[in-house]
Amino acid sequence: MRYRFYKWFWSAIDLLFPPKCAGCNVPGTRWCQDCHEKVSRILPPYCDICGQHLTISGICVHCKENPPRICGVRSWAWFKGPVRSALHRLKYQRDIALGDVFTDSLIEVFDDSGWQVDLITPVPLGVARQKERGYNQASLLARPIALKMKMPYLPVALIRTRETLSQIELSRKQRQENVAGAFQARSADVLGKRVLVVDDVATSGSTLDSCADALFLAGAAKVFGLTLARAEFT
Numbered sequence: 483m484r485y486r487f488y489k490w491f492w493s494a495i496d497l498l499f500p501p502k503c504a505g506c507n508v509p510g511t512r513w514c515q516d517c518h519e520k521v522s523r524i525l526p527p528y529c530d531i532c533g534q535h536l537t538i539s540g541i542c543v544h545c546k547e548n549p550p551r552i553c554g555v556r557s558w559a560w561f562k563g564p565v566r567s568a569l570h571r572l573k574y575q576r577d578i579a580l581g582d583v584f585t586d587s588l589i590e591v592f593d594d595s596g597w598q599v600d601l602i603t604p605v606p607l608g609v610a611r612q613k614e615r616g617y618n619q620a621s622l623l624a625r626p627i628a629l630k631m632k633m634p635y636l637p638v639a640l641i642r643t644r645e646t647l648s649q650i651e652l653s654r655k656q657r658q659e660n661v662a663g664a665f666q667a668r669s670a671d672v673l674g675k676r677v678l679v680v681d682d683v684a685t686s687g688s689t690l691d692s693c694a695d696a697l698f699l700a701g702a703a704k705v706f707g708l709t710l711a712r713a714e715f716t
Contacts (some may be wrong), residue, residue, distance in 0.1 A: 485629035486503035488582065495579060504571045504580050505564025513583040517564035524712055525555050532687050533557055533712070544654075550687060552679075553704045557712035558584065558591050561683050565711050569682055573619045581622025584710055588627055588680075597706050602628040603639040605681040605693055606665070610645055621671060623710060624680035639671040640693055641678070649685065654715070657688040665693050667700035671696075676704040684709040 505517030529542035533555040559565045572580040604620035628635035690707035
């Protein structure tokens with residue numbers, strides 16, 4: 483019922499303010515079928531842990547050499563084409579209704595993973611960035627997933643304890659250092675729980691792994707990561 487109301491609310495907004503496709507700007511829908519068919523999906527085989535695409539199933543070199551804290555990460559599509567355009571609109575152009583457009587696709591990826599979780603939380607923004615943007619794009623993706631799956635949604639289970647630099651130009655090691663210790667989790671929310679952390683894009687996986695570290699320190703039993711997109715990174 484809550485998810486139906488959520489869908490109804492955005493449908494009503496679309497009637498008042500007709501949308502344009504986030505991938506190609508064609509009027510009439512937030513995400514057109516043509517753009518959906520152009521999406522470059524991330525399909526098996528991929529690393530059993532980080533979800534990075536591989537030529538054969540197994541564990542990638544990076545995860546073998548430096549085992550991550552997180553139990554597993556999966557992403558729906560590569561960060562390019564219409565998906566890249568849609569995420570830029572969601573993140574920087576305040577098209578906040580876009581979060582629900584990809585709910586079914588993300589739930590499909592989650593279902594394929596076989597993971598069992600007890601609650602869902604988004605990767606948090608820092609206070610300054612949240613204030614500047616006015617919303618957290620990861621929350622816009624995570625909340626409708628939780629509503630449709632009838633799963634507890636706890637947006638404050640994780641908090642960002644300090645501002646971090648943009649990860650765009652950083653190496654893998656620099657990314658890890660940038661987000662190390664940047665998050666804190668609430669034991670009251672996550673103790674003994676299996677947690678799904680949702681974000682918009684995974685690149686090196688450093689942010690999700692830092693979130694997992696905080697969650698495990700707070701007593702979480704397992705931590706998984708789910709993102710809409712993955713950017714290619716070596």
